[in-house]
Amino acid sequence: MKSRHKNLQMGVVLVIAILSIISPGSRAAAQGNERGDEGRHLVGTWMVQVTRQDCQTHVPVGPPFLSLLTYNRGGTMTDSTSNPQFGQSVRGPGHGVWIHTNDHSYKVFSAAFVTMNGTLVSTQFLTQAIDVTTPDSYVVPAASIQFVGPDGTIISTGCAIAVGKRLVVEK
Numbered sequence: 001m002k003s004r005h006k007n008l009q010m011g012v013v014l015v016i017a018i019l020s021i022i023s024p025g026s027r028a029a030a031q032g033n034e035r036g037d038e039g040r041h042l043v044g045t046w047m048v049q050v051t052r053q054d055c056q057t058h059v060p061v062g063p064p065f066l067s068l069l070t071y072n073r074g075g076t077m078t079d080s081t082s083n084p085q086f087g088q089s090v091r092g093p094g095h096g097v098w099i100h101t102n103d104h105s106y107k108v109f110s111a112a113f114v115t116m117n118g119t120l121v122s123t124q125f126l127t128q129a130i131d132v133t134t135p136d137s138y139v140v141p142a143a144s145i146q147f148v149g150p151d152g153t154i155i156s157t158g159c160a161i162a163v164g165k166r167l168v169v170e171k
Contacts, residue, residue, distance in 0.1 A: 040104040040132040045070040046164040048140075050083070055144075055159040069164070071098055071108075079110060089116045091124065104132040114147070122147040122155050128162075136166040 046069050052061045067081040079094040096110025108128040114121045128143040140162035147155040 040135055042071045042098060042100070042106050042130065042132060042138075043073055045167045046138065047167060048162050048164040050081070050140075050143075050160050050162040052085070052145075052158055052160045055157070058159075061158070067162075075099060077108060077110060079112070086114060089114050089121050094124070094126065096126070098130075101129075106130040106132070120150050122149050130164075136168060138164040140164070 048067045048069055049064050050067055051064045053059060054061055062085065065081065065083045067079055067083070069077060069079040071077045075097050077094075077096045077098055079096070081091060081094075083091065092113045092115065094110040094112035096108055098106050098108040101107050106129075108126075108130060110126045112124045112126075114124055125146045125148065126143060128140050130138050130140055132138045140160070143160040143162065145158040145160060147157070149155050
C-alpha cells in the first residue's frame, strides 16, 4: 500500500514538473493555433454529416452518414464514424492532427485502422479542409480519402464533403 501511495506522489510531482517547464509563451502560441477570430475556433466536439462523392463529377456516392470528431487544444483530434461502407470490416477510431491555416480555416489529417477478425485490412487516411462558418458550425468543401493496404499499396481513394455542428450543453 505504501509503494502505491509513493508511486502516486511521484506521478503528481512529475506532472507538476512538466507543467512548470511549459512557458506561458508556448501556451499562448498553442492557443493561437486553435482559434480563428470572432469565436470561430475548432476546439470541441462536432457532429458531422459526411457525404461521399465521386471525385470527378462530385455526384454523391451512397447516403450521408454521421461522424463524431473531437478537436483538442494543441492540434490533435480523434473521431468515430457510422459509415456503413466497411461491411464486415471494422473501422477503429481515427486519430489525427490539425492546424489553423488562416481566418476561419483549418486543415486536418487523420488515420484509422480497418480490421477484419482482428487482422489489419487497411489504413484509412483522411485529409480535410475545414471552414468554420459560425461559432457552432463548419463546412468541409473538400476531403480526400485514401485506403492503404498493410503492404503500403493504395487500395482505393475517394472524396467527400461534410457539414458539422458543434455539440453544446444547453443552459
